[in-house]
Amino acid sequence: MTSMDSFGAQSTLKVGEQSYRIYRLDAVQDNNLDVATLPYCMKILLENLLRNEDGSDITDQDIRALAGWNPDAEPDREIAFTPARVVLQDFTGVPAVVDLAAMREAMVDLGGDPGKINPLAPVELVIDHSVIVDVFGQTNAFERNVEIEYQRNMERYQFLRWGQDAFxxxxxxxxxxGIVHQVNLEHLSRVVFTAEDDGVQSAYPDTCVGTDSHTPMVNGLGVVAWGVGGIEAEAAMLGQPISMLIPRVVGFKLTGSLPEGSTATDLVLTITEMLRKHKVVGKFVEFYGPGVSAVPLANRATIGNMSPEYGSTxxxxxxxxxxxxxxxxTGRPADQIALVEAYAKAQGLWHDPQAEPRYSERLELDLSTVVPSIAGPMRPQDRIALSDAQDAFRGALATYVREAEEKPQGYDKAVDESFPASDPPSYGDAPERAMQPTDHTEGATTGQRRQRDPIPIVxxxxxxxxxxxxxxxxxxxTSCTNTSNPTVMMAAALLAKNAVEKGLHRRPWVKTSLAPGSRVVTDYYERAGLTPYLEALGFNLVGYGCTTCIGNSGPLIPEVSQAINENDLSVVSVLSGNRNFEGRIHAEVKMNYLMSPPLVVAYALAGTMDIDLFSQPLGQGKDGQDVYLKDIWPAASDVQQVVDASIESDMYTRGYADVFAGDGRWRSLPTPQGQIFEWDDASTYARKPPYFEDxxxxxxxxxxxxxxxVLAKLGDSVTTDHISPAGSIARNSPAAAYLTAQGIAPKDFNSYGSRRGNHEVMIRGTFANVRLRNQLAPGTEGGLTRDxxxxxxxxxxxxxxxRAYLAAGVPLVILAGKEYGSGSSRDWAAKGTMLLGVRAVLAxxxxxxxxxxxxxxxxxxxQFPEGQTATTLGLTGEETFDITGVVALNQDTIPATVQVRAGDVQFEAIVRIDTPSEAEYYRHGGIMQYVLRNLLD
Incomplete structure (x- = not known):
């Protein structure tokens, strides 16, 4: 319960027979403050401040500053945001629980109470990132993959079971x-949160932070939520408000409606391109206008999901x-829905399609102009109209083939050899006749046939x-982006039905998979009678989790893999996901394209990106005639008819009735007990981290x-996928050497993501992405540098x-270009950087x-001075760096710049400590140390 109410905002809202304490936004009226025209998202933040005002972290001046927000001003005012809850996925959740367990021990060592290390906000963790597509194309693929998942991850799951009981x-x-974001959207999100305090029921906006950058998916429900690193999430779990600057808000006006043939995926790729071009990193984006009502909730969620891809919070x-x-x-209780409506209307949070809130910047999109699109081959913002896909692919391929031809002698590419499977991969039923690919032997740019023929394989x-x-x-x-959207999922199934009925097959070199975000998807496929058609094309259920989109694609078909590596082929993945960064999907796949689920099926039929889907056939039907995409593409009215007939709210009610119980495997796991976790020195999954030593x-x-x-000198758009260990553990890597020394066989290496609770593995995998290009080691790819x-x-x-630098007592720095660290909110991109001995990053x-x-x-x-780069300053990365002026932080100030001397070059670098709270974290050596010391008293 808040200790202050400077504006007399506390009031009562009655809904049915229940009364709720609320904090009314219209109470903030003095000094001509115009709350009514604030953007929706700013009203949510304002309520958060009103309810949590304490005169210290949150003052009446903070509230006035937000209520009187100047949309044209650059962010300079810090506020403290207190989320209602925290959402974790298992890759980031395991290290978060590891850190909490270590903090309890550190609290004991420092003479404090370990019971203080305990979530003070509700925390929900969804295990969704561990399933790997080992088995595909057969009816028991799901059961086999889950079985293998448990074999690999027994230690991790036992650890999480301990955490569930201990905290x-x-x-x-x-x-x-299911996938965390789809479960969050379909079940966990309340929209309006309720809590009891001293016998009084309070109602307030549901807000959350999550350890996955796609947490904004629930923005589609009106829930203010964004992705944070695991270390920020831990602080929120421990009751620490999140420090943030009052942001700029971009108003995105929508008009019109989507045309026939365009999908939610096409819409989101269009918006991604627009917003990335507009530069919205760190800003809030809010959709408004008459077109909002024409955007179904599932499409809104798809748009919110892609926030990290264009950079908005x-x-x-x-x-x-x-x-x-x-x-x-989705089966929410009637009294909860009534509360959401009553609260939104009472607080001025109900959408008015004619309103024009005050925004910092504005964009507009007529939905009727959206065309079928894909994005690739390496960034989600690189949208390509489907009509231009073949030409764009050929243009991109020229670069990849040229790079392959120009690789220096002795080039050693890291190969993904480490995804274990108990049985060889399954390929499904191959068609009776050997299928030849569409003729795609034209040159990438010249239009001339290449000198060599395609590679034959058996x-x-x-x-x-x-x-x-x-x-x-x-x-x-795959991925939460699209599998939460019944319209595009049903469109994929109907396209598969039409293709099968025409007599088409998937191409036999294509590894196909279906990984829905929740069990509801397979329920409505079954009810619609469409599952057999997907399975006929090899799209059998492989798991309910985030698979290919995060690199859990599993091994390629062995003969295909061999041909790729022997001939250095630039091959392609197509996926209905949100990420296609280099090296992310599969180490052997250089080009990756995002697209809608029905287009994923279409390209599986074609077997190549070198095809014009508007003019070239996907293949020949059972009558020997060419079959084109237009022949099997389902009409929007047909899709909607099947959706309406096949999906009912009882599917969600039943599917989530006992969501935390788990199956027999989960319930029978032996679970450690006790307030303090007993670390197993032999464990290669969960080890006590070194953050609190001495x-x-x-x-x-x-x-x-x-x-x-300089440990690494990097270019532009280096993502957290390049920095943070992800995907498979290659057999020739330092992480593999460590695991081998621990007696782990290569087939049991598992993935980096599954071993995020072991800092020894993760340090060795930091900056080890097979596509990382370190300019200190020109002509190489992968985690290489000079000593x-x-x-x-x-x-x-x-x-x-x-290790050599640490032994010599030499601190390290990283040099980088634009957009350093884009992509997923991977805390190990920062943890690994620190544990490697890096003291500063200059980007x-x-x-x-x-x-x-x-x-x-x-x-x-x-940050380099405006207009300056490592190149313009003449930095090679071979210099010795001295950075002075950092000590000013000891005076409780934040210096605007520090002096950098690199060899003979000297310049002022901008200090990117943006808030006083961030300065405190740095003074303490990190946010965990800051929180721990605060809890000692």
Whole structure:
């Protein structure tokens, strides 16, 4: 209960027979403050301040500053945001629980109460990132993959079971249930939250932060939510408000409605392109206008999901009748829906399509102009109209083929060999006749036939076929972005039905998979009678989780893999996901394209990206005639008819009735007990991290950085996928050497994501992405650098070089270009950086979450002066760096710049500590140390 109410905002809202305490926004009226025209998202933040005002972290001046927000001003006012709850997924959740367990021990060591290390806000963790597509194309693929998942992850799951019992207000959604964001959208989100305090029921907006950057998916429900790093989430779990600057808000006006043939995926790729071009990193985006009512809730969620792809913190839709319809559709209780409506209307949060709130910037889109689109081959914002897809592919391929031809002698590409499977991969039923790919031997830019022929291969079942540059080797209906959307999912199934009835087959070199975001999807497929058609094309259920989109695509068909590596082919994956960064989907797949689920099916039929789907056939039907995409594309009215006939709210009610219980495997797991976790020294999954070793009760003063060396010199758009360990553990990697030394066989290496609770594995995988290009080691790819502790500065792994620098007492820095750290909110991108010995990062610009995470781990983010880069300053990365002026932080100030001397070059670098709270984290050596010391008293 808040201790202050400077504006007399506390009031009562009665809904039916229940009364709720609320904090009315219209109470903030003095000094001509215009609350009514605030954007929806700013009203949510304002209510948060009103309810949590305490005169210290949140004052009446903070409330006035937000109520009187100037949309044209640059952000400079810090506020403290207190989310209602925290959402975790298992890849980021396991290390968060590991850190909490270590904090309890550290609390004991410092003489404090370990019981204080306990969630003070509700925490819900969904295990969805661990399933890997080992088995596909057969009816038991789901059961086999779940079985293998449990075999691999037994230690992790037992650890999470311990956490569920040891910590209060911590719930776990077991494996095989769904993707965290879809579960959050369909079940966990309340829209209006309720809590009891001293016998009084309070109602307030549901808000949350999550350890996955796609947490904004629930923005489509009107829930203010965004992704944070695991370390920020831990602080929120421990009751620490999240420090943030009052943001700029981009108003995105929608008009019209989607035309026939365009899908929600096409819409979101269009919006992604527009907003990335507009530069919305760190801003709030809010959709408004008459076109909002024409956007179904599932489409709104799809748009919100892609916020990280264009860089905004949130992409929010206000509450309206469509929100209520979706809540009823997904089985929310009637009294909850009534509360949402009453609260939104009482607080001025109900959408008015004619209103023009005050915004910092404005964009507009006529939905009728959206055309079928894909994005690729390496960034989600690189939208391509489907009509231009073949030409765009050929243009991109020229670069990949040229790079392959120009690789230096002795080039050693890291190969993904480590996805284990108990049985060989299954390929489904191959067609009776050997299928040849569409003729795609035209040159990428010249239009001339290449000199060599496509590569013939013979699959294990005897099928003969050819593959070449551009062959589609992965086709995956995957990811929370689209599998939460019944319209595009049903469109994919209907397209499969039409294709099967025409006599088409998937191409036999394509690894196909279906990984829905919740069990509801397979329920409505079954009710519609469409499952057999998907299975006939190899789109069998492989799991309910985030698979191909995060690199859990599993091994390619062995003969296909061999041909790719022997001939250095630039092959393709197509997926209905949100991420297609280099090296993310599969180490052997260089080109990756995002698209709608029905287009994923279409490209699986074609087997190649080198095709014009508007003019070239997908294949020949059973009558021997060419079949084109237009022949099997389902009409929007047909899709909607099947959706209406096949999906009912009882599916959601039944599917989530006992969501935290789990199956027999989960319930029978042996579970450790006790307030303090007993670490197993033999464990290679959960190890006590070193963050609190020899930690004093009070922090030591911060120091300048002297004699630093460059660990990596990187270019633009280096993502957290390049930095953070992800995907498979290659057999020739430092992480593999460590696991081998621990007695782990290669087939049991599992993935980096599954081993995020073991810092020894993760340090060795940081900056080890097979597509990372470190300019200190030109002509190479992967986690390589030069070791300047040796006179000949040899090329070695980044991990080995970092050990040499640490042994010599040499601090390290990273040099980077624009948009450093874009992508997923991976806390290990910051944790690994710190544990490698990096003291500072110097980049041209940062993505929001990663910059914040670096500070959360005590790494100083610096920025080149405006218009300057490593290149313009003549930096090679071979210099010794001295960074002075950092000590000013000991005076409780934040210096605007620090002095950098790199060899003979000297310049002022901008200090990217943006708030006083971030400065406190840095002074303490990180956010966890800051929270721990505050809880000691």
């Amino acid at each position: 209060k207000d911590f719930k776990v959604v077991p494996p095989g249930t 949130i992409s929010i839709f206000p509450i309206d009748d469509e929100t209520l319809r979706y809540l009823a559709f 699959l294990s079942d005897g099928t003969r076929c050819n593959i070449d540059h551009g062959s589609v080797v992965i086709a995956a209906i 930690m004093p009760r009070s922090p030591a003063p911060v120091t300048d950085i002297a004699g630093a060396r 300047f502790t040796r006179s000949d500065a040899p090329v070695t792994s980044i991990y080995e070089a970092s 041209e610009s940062y993505e929001r979450i990663h910059r914040s995470n670096l500070l959360g781990m005590g790494v100083l983010p610096l």
